[in-house]
Amino acid sequence: MTARRVVVAGAIVADRRLLLAQRGYPAEVDGLWELPGGKAELGESPESALRRELREELGVEVRVGTALRESVALRHDLVLVALRAYIEDGSPRAVEHRALRWVDADELRSLHAEGSLVPADTAWVPELLVDLARR
Numbered sequence: 001m002t003a004r005r006v007v008v009a010g011a012i013v014a015d016r017r018l019l020l021a022q023r024g025y026p027a028e029v030d031g032l033w034e035l036p037g038g039k040a041e042l043g044e045s046p047e048s049a050l051r052r053e054l055r056e057e058l059g060v061e062v063r064v065g066t067a068l069r070e071s072v073a074l075r076h077d078l079v080l081v082a083l084r085a086y087i088e089d090g091s092p093r094a095v096e097h098r099a100l101r102w103v104d105a106d107e108l109r110s111l112h113a114e115g116s117l118v119p120a121d122t123a124w125v126p127e128l129l130v131d132l133a134r135r
């Protein structure tokens, strides 16, 4: 049996806005928006992986909180999970993405409706809308 690799993504909500990152590759998702993150290394916890990925991709230090309920099977050996994250140091920069954008609930709904989110990430929209109404 193949071990399941985890891909972690960060749900960063502050002042009723969610941070989205625009992918530049591969072609299928070029221009679409996602929660930033990436693959955990072998033996690396999802929390450590997310701290590392967000340091590399956004140049920020985060505290990692709870997981969103939905997880998404990307392939038989790859599962995508989202963890809430809170920026403790730095201002996010698009180091590896095309652009970054803070969206409110209405903007998230619009991006979803127009098909501008990375497909796997659409599973989190209902939960993200609840978070956006709270923080």
Ligand code: CDP
Binding pocket: 007, 008, 009, 029, 034, 035, 036, 037, 038, 039, 040, 074, 080, 118, 120, 121
């Ligand atoms: O850079 P690394 O290979 O660590 O990760 P990635 O290429 O950013 O993500 C690994 C896989 O997860 C790719 O298939 C991405 O499209 C997918 N992914 C996703 O569907 N949604 C996210 N928020 C982040 C990654």
